[in-house]
Amino acid sequence: MAGVHEAPILVLSERQKRILDLSISGLRELDAIAKELGCRREDLMRDVEELRSRGLLNVERRPVE
Numbered sequence: 379m380a381g382v383h384e385a386p387i388l389v390l391s392e393r394q395k396r397i398l399d400l401s402i403s404g405l406r407e408l409d410a411i412a413k414e415l416g417c418r419r420e421d422l423m424r425d426v427e428e429l430r431s432r433g434l435l436n437v438e439r440r441p442v443e
Contacts, residue, residue: 388432390429391425393415393422393425394425394428394429396415397411397415397422397425397426397429397435398429398434398435400414400415401435408422408426
């Protein structure tokens, strides 16, 4: 089919899909997402950064006192 463009295939890990689902449903704090997924927040950082770099997730960093 000439002129037909297919959308690029987006490959996400299961955990990345769950992070997106939780953030869409209103759970936005990283600690709360980590608790819901049963892991440490440090374990999520790579997935969150990849989602951010793909433009799928906005990340706001706040200093903790």
